[in-house]
Amino acid sequence: MERVAIEKKVLSENDRIAQALRLQFAECGTLVLNCISSPGSGKTSLLERTLEGFSPDTRVAVVTGDIQTDNDARRLARFGFPVRQITTAGACHLDARMVERSLHGWDLGRLDLLLIENVGNLVCPTSYDLGEESKIVVLSVTEGDDKPLKYPGAFAKSRLMVLNKIDLLPYVPFDMGAARRNARSIHSDIEIIETSCTTQSGVETWRRWIAGRMRAATQSPH
Amino acid sequence: MHEMGIANSVIDAVREEIARRPGARASKVGLRLGEWCGVDAESLRFCMEVLVKGTDLEPLALDIDFRPRGSELDIAYLELED
Numbered sequence: 130m131e132r133v134a135i136e137k138k139v140l141s142e143n144d145r146i147a148q149a150l151r152l153q154f155a156e157c158g159t160l161v162l163n164c165i166s167s168p169g170s171g172k173t174s175l176l177e178r179t180l181e182g183f184s185p186d187t188r189v190a191v192v193t194g195d196i197q198t199d200n201d202a203r204r205l206a207r208f209g210f211p212v213r214q215i216t217t218a219g220a221c222h223l224d225a226r227m228v229e230r231s232l233h234g235w236d237l238g239r240l241d242l243l244l245i246e247n248v249g250n251l252v253c254p255t256s257y258d259l260g261e262e263s264k265i266v267v268l269s270v271t272e273g274d275d276k277p278l279k280y281p282g283a284f285a286k287s288r289l290m291v292l293n294k295i296d297l298l299p300y301v302p303f304d305m306g307a308a309r310r311n312a313r314s315i316h317s318d319i320e321i322i323e324t325s326c327t328t329q330s331g332v333e334t335w336r337r338w339i340a341g342r343m344r345a346a347t348q349s350p351h
Numbered sequence: 352m353h354e355m356g357i358a359n360s361v362i363d364a365v366r367e368e369i370a371r372r373p374g375a376r377a378s379k380v381g382l383r384l385g386e387w388c389g390v391d392a393e394s395l396r397f398c399m400e401v402l403v404k405g406t407d408l409e410p411l412a413l414d415i416d417f418r419p420r421g422s423e424l425d426i427a428y429l430e431l432e433d
Contacts, residue, residue: 131430133429135364136425137364138425142360220356285387285422
């Protein structure tokens, strides 16, 4: 019997494509954000509020993933920016190749911001690097405040946690302090922004956060 | 949910390795699995069993080195018999 060291990432092919995308995004000065959450946390609503706040000359595009339907792409296309839908036909996550294909024909040199809305799922998308600059995890207050402990991967790998639907706090037993503590017990320096897409509370803070990342992306390419 | 795809990637890597070593057969594959890698060990074990069953790779033992608070998703080693 002989033991040979392999020392290879299981997703090395995905990682190879993701790394090539990351280089391309950096060269073009395109900030790419990969938004992850469970279904129904409000990713699409947050992106709607984000897009509607941009002036028409903002060089932003969206790629949105779902298992079926182009409902999200139709919702997001109303704001006049380029939007593409990836339907995964059963796959529970986006992978780097799907993103690479979805970008076909777009001139990244003319995009300052690419927002990727992953398939609603708090587990599988965390395994797949899409070449993004940051992952964003969205957690809504209608879910449990212990979700960061139950699904640590998404919180460990995200730069920012958006606590969404805060207008519903009076009606749900969600403990904001516990949610923050739980997230920080997994990822001590995760940034946190509280938003409501209904009242627009915190949406401006989120937009400023994106603007800050965009400045950082153009000033210090990888 | 995506463990079948992960299992497929592991099996592809195993086949790639034994193709380089004529006459060798794989008896065990060792994986490193971080708690935060997004893959469930038991589900992956089941998927591997299903994919190996009835093929020339059967039997293939699976050794999972679980890493608390880690993000690893690696193939660490392969055990071969001549």
